[in-house]
Amino acid sequence: MANSYYKALDAISVSEIQALGIPPAVAEKLHKDVADILTAVASPADTWAHISKRVLHPDLPFPFHQMMYYGCFKDFGPDPPAWLPDPDSARLTNVGQLLERRGKELLGSKYSDPITCFSDFQEFSVANPEVYWKTVLDELSISFSVPPECILRENPSYPGGQWFPGACVNPAKNCLGLSCKRALNDEVIKWRDEGNDDSPVSSMTLEELRKEIWLVAYALDTLGLDRGSSIAIDMPMNVKSVVIYLAIVLAGYVVVSIADSFAPSEISTRLKISAARAIFTQDLIIRGDRIIPLYSRVVDAQAPVAIVMSAKGSNLNMKLRDGDISWHDFLDRVKNLRGQEFAAVDQSVEGFTNILFSSGTTGNLGFRVVAVKLH
Template sequence: MAAASHKPLGAITADDLAAAAPGVDAAALHAALRRALDSRAGAGDPAAVWGELCRSLLRPDVPFAVHRMLYYGCFAGFPSPTPPAWTPDPKEAALTNVGRVMEVRGRELLGDAYKDPITSFPDLYKFSNENPEAYWRMVFEDMGVEFSVEPSCIWRESDAYPGGEWLPGAELNAAANCLNAKPGRSSQDVAIVWRDEGKDSEPLNFMTLEELRKKVCLVANALDALDLPKGSAIAIDMPMNVNAVVIYLAIVLAGYVVVSIADSFAAPAISTRLKISEAKAIFTQDYILRDDKELPLYSRVVEAKAPMAIVIPVRGSLPIKGLRVSDLSWQDFLGRVNDTKVENYAAVKQPAYAFTNILFSSGTTGEPKAIPWTHITPLKAAADGWCHMDIRKGDVVVWPTNLGWMMGPWLVYASLLNGASMALYNGSPNSSGFAKFVQDAKVTMLGLVPSIARTWKNTDCTAGFDWSAIRCFSSSGEASSVDDYLWLMGRACYKPVIEYCGGTEIGGGFVAGSLLQPQALSAFSTPAMGCNLFILDGSGNPLPQDSVGIGELALDPVLFGSSTTLLNADHQEVYFNGMPEWNGKVCMVFLACF
């Protein structure tokens, strides 16, 4: 950060502030700065001083140059290159999912070593690896996960799986769990809130959990009317809107397998994914609307020589022209359902390792890897959201993404399995319309990739919007910038950014942050719960845990939710061959991050 090159906080003058931000009332800002330094916090450590500045002075309308000057001045000479930009408050920490459970069960889980949620968080991380039976049962119970057939145990050794077998004997349906009311919530609570681009001054749209259930059941019944064999792969090539989410859940509920295709792909990329997955049908739209422009989508599907397509008209009830003989309009597809089956559907109970979704790596270095998700993988995604982003009932969660990439399904499961509302903006996130949507929907967890934050900062399109409902941000997909994320935190009164890194192969993250730990900018604070990390030395052997080192990352294969097969490659060869052993098991190499 090179904080030492910046003027210490106590040496900053009104003239310095005026030079950094011409036109501001530098004298008033300097007086407020002096009051913060003279307060009780001013006698403490730099993190306490910074917290006081965030509370008393650094409003979103204060020019960012002032935020930056005070941040670097506060931590000038700090001994660590990653000073905390946010520090948890003990009272708020006790209200998080993890804090609440630890306050009740901390001594039961950790014994006399338990102190409080913040102090004992590292002990809980170790517990999650050393006692997976107790940890995962606790998480499933708190999330309200329902099994059609209970597992005989949480984990056991198995020659069939490199990391052992999870949830042996269990049967469940991940989509059905999304449609059940969670503890403390009712079927009339909001499941999805959305707005379409160009309608930014209109009221928000809401769908209750019960309304979502009925729509999913309707589509599931219509799928059965296609007479495809259960387990068939069915693709989705659409923007991530309400219809796409309904279709996604219906495919899983009815015992079929989603094939995820990003709506930005050209025909050759669509064709490749359809062939690898052997998809029997595909859901798409006639167009994608952006800035009132019609970007063709169905025509790309046709060019890819896709199988039967079910095509949704983006402009409501207008008929779609030029459908192939084998294709169906959305209206005709739904019209195949018997009226007596419209609102109910018995979820297909599936073994835990049955496929729910086929996702793909980017394919930038060759044919994309086809990575199946099972009914276990959604629980990993939701558990990460439960622990690391603290997604809980009453929250509103938004993450601009697409079902073609893993963060799309992640958003579905991390929000609905935790009893939160999913927020969808059908348009570009790089706009004031999206910023207004975050305000109007009272978003509490805002996920993004760093390039979006950079665009917001450069265009100032978030100016004037109230983001004070946000409790945390989360970031994945790219390397983030300290300055960009300092700016981002300032838009929401300095709420933390939870960095999150993992991949499609594990359905979530292997390293992250937590609301029970201080958070530095563009830095991780903890491995993901239930995940052992290793750094390999120059000889390819794991360094002792908790030691400092630089090298290739490897993962303990005993990782809940991780993939066990690839459709078009040898899973063992790709992830395990040539890797060292740890604790009697071959470590897993990690190739791709999201």
């Protein structure tokens, strides 16, 4: 235990602070400041909050930071906290705001404040899953087209229990829904395109995001795929990939996540395992000053029909494989539907939204395929 090698704060001398390379006058002041805090504050958490704000700063040597930290939590145990939230900041978190509003209702006389009662709330969530999860669903404005028969049902076929039995839902629809916490003009995505570091940050409102996703969902239906078909995404995480991901789920298909760094053989293996029927990709990947081919790797992987976009945001300027479609032409198929709401395809919570592969997968061995259910 690291803290066993350090003295408690009230046992640290000025000379020990000086020994860390701190000038005598500064060491004297630091020692006095710590002593004043110890006189005024009792708990280790409060002591550390005051020391980290009033005593420590980046110009002091790191060993002094360690001396203060481990000295503060000398008797805490083997695993002292690395960070403690500010009470005001804690109240602004989702769980903090929930407890501020409903803490007394849920915890009764035990409730005092979000930080003090967090462990009590965790215990409550385990002991009262029906109440807790109904509260969470309400907080997140999650709606079901068919509500669950219960929250959690004991079922020998489901290790750990069967969650939300009988329910039907579309997660993407819930992401795009309006609520008392989410309005059409709220900014929901902020980004800066690769290679445009000096450009202003771009943003998209919920209303704009909905329209983009609806249009892609309509275009997906022009591919003639069965509902539940797998559709791969092999491209960088940018605003278009977010739109595509949510559109695939909204339209009742399954996303196959493929890292844009993979070689053709690795892409091919994932496409075969997931039985992907289509793939979204880019012509190139821009990484600083580097230009890395991507579409050519997808072609070499013998991918199914590919919808290809330009990394530079302009019209695609390359020859595509027969049957492949440019992003512009893909959306142009349904341009007359822009702005019209797409009717979300609801599915059983036993359905899937995503097939992903663990990192570090190579060849045919070592795969860990994870299918993500709707719940």
